[in-house]
Amino acid sequence: MLRGVSGTGRVCAALLALLVATADASSYRVQPGDTLSGIAARAGVSAAQIRAVNARLRGTDQVQAGWVLTLPDRTLPAxxxxxxxxxxxxxxxxxxxxxxxxxxxxxxxxxxxxxxxxxxxxxxxxxxxxxxxxxxxxxxxxxxxxxxxSGSSGGWLWPVAGYHGVSSGYGPRVLDGVREDHLGVDIVAPVGTPVRAARSGRVLESRPDFDRGWGWTVVLEHPDGWITRYAHLSANLVQKGELVVRGQPVGRVGNTGRSTGPHLHFGTYLRWDPRDPLSLY
Ligand SMILES: [Zn+2]
CATH class of the missing domain: 3.10.350.10 (LysM domain)
Known part of the structure; x- marks a missing residue:
């Protein structure tokens, strides 16, 4: 826990009680002349760890007097x-x-x-x-x-390890004589191949969606507004509302719904605005 919230190296009893009450992390009001590296050194954490829990420090080390920063608490017990x-x-x-x-x-x-x-x-x-x-x-x-x-969930992970062949790309196409926009890419892989979460996030949908042709499908929402869809699955391995970590298996490749052979349909959206998945890798 950081001392020197008042700049004197002492923590008064009332403040200590407040810090104990908040339990998971302590806070620190930036003093004139403070630097991020100095604050980090006194708190016993790295500057990166402070940036990770303070959105206003994304991409910068500049701190301003008066800001209240959240500090990861090095004294939080195991x-x-x-x-x-x-x-x-x-x-x-x-x-x-x-x-x-x-x-x-x-x-x-x-x-x-x-x-x-x-x-x-x-x-x-x-x-x-x-x-x-x-x-x-x-x-x-x-x-x-x-x-x-970085405070982010990391980069984009290809959802099917070892299979990079795309049988149908993103954009306009004709399927069964019908012209349509293909809002994703079709990655060819055997039925049963694990499908991994491209990023950490939360399960928005995990259900059969045959009305729209997706078959068994998983949809994940990610913290910054991105959404990923995994469709035509043979098995769903997560449930709606669950939190998943990047790389976690969320389903298995299948051929369910409007599908012309075993593949993963992988779609990416920014606030439901479709984007080409291949532009993200
Ligand atoms: Zn598709």
């Missing part, structure tokens, strides 16, 4: 964390000043794709004294970068 509504693994890791890799190491079931539900209890490992730079961890053949340095 123990357990009960998952709250809206949290995902990246968010929880950042709040404890942990890398995503460290949190997954302490909770290996989630590395293997276990669903993260509100109310679930996570083991919070002890943190080494030196703030770790956000490391990349190997997972299922894909590199998953801990998100604490």
């Amino acid at each position: 123990g357990t964390h009960t998952v709250k509504n809206g949290e995902n693994l990246s968010v929880i890791a950042a709040r404890y000043g942990l890398s995503l890799g460290a949190l997954l190491s302490a909770n290996p079931a989630y590395r293997d794709g276990k669903a993260l539900w509100t109310g679930a209890r996570l083991t919070i490992p002890g943190r080494s004294a030196a703030p770790a730079a956000a490391p990349a961890v190997r997972r299922g053949g894909a590199t998953v970068r801990a998100a604490s340095s």
Whole structure:
């Protein structure tokens, strides 16, 4: 916990009580002459960890006197964390000043794709004294970068490992003699191949959607307004409302709905405005 909120190196009892009450993180009012690196050093965390929990510091190290910053609390004890509504693994890791890799190491079931539900209890490992730079961890053949340095969920992960053949691209096409706009790409892969979440997020839909031709489909919403659709699945592995982490299997490739062979239909939207998925990789 950071001392020096008043700039004197002392924390009064009332403020201490307030900081204890907020539990997950403490706050700090920026003083004239402060720098982000100085604040980070005194708090025992990295500048990147502070940026990860303060949206106004995205892409900048400049702080202004009077700002109140949220600080990841290095003194928050190891123990357990009960998952709250809206949290995902990246968010929880950042709040404890942990890398995503460290949190997954302490909770290996989630590395293997276990669903993260509100109310679930996570083991919070002890943190080494030196703030770790956000490391990349190997997972299922894909590199998953801990998100604490950027505050985002990382880059886009190709949803079908090992299969990059696209049988039908994004845009106008003729299918069954009907001209249509194809709002995604069709990735050819065998039935049963795991389909991975392209980014961390929340399950918006997981259902059969045969009326619109999608067959069994999963739709994920991501924190910054992006939405991803995975269609024609043979199996859905997540349920509506569930929080998923980037790379987590959400379904299996199939041939359900209006589909002319085993493939994944992968669609990407920004606030439901369709975009070409291939422009994101
Ligand atoms: Zn398609």
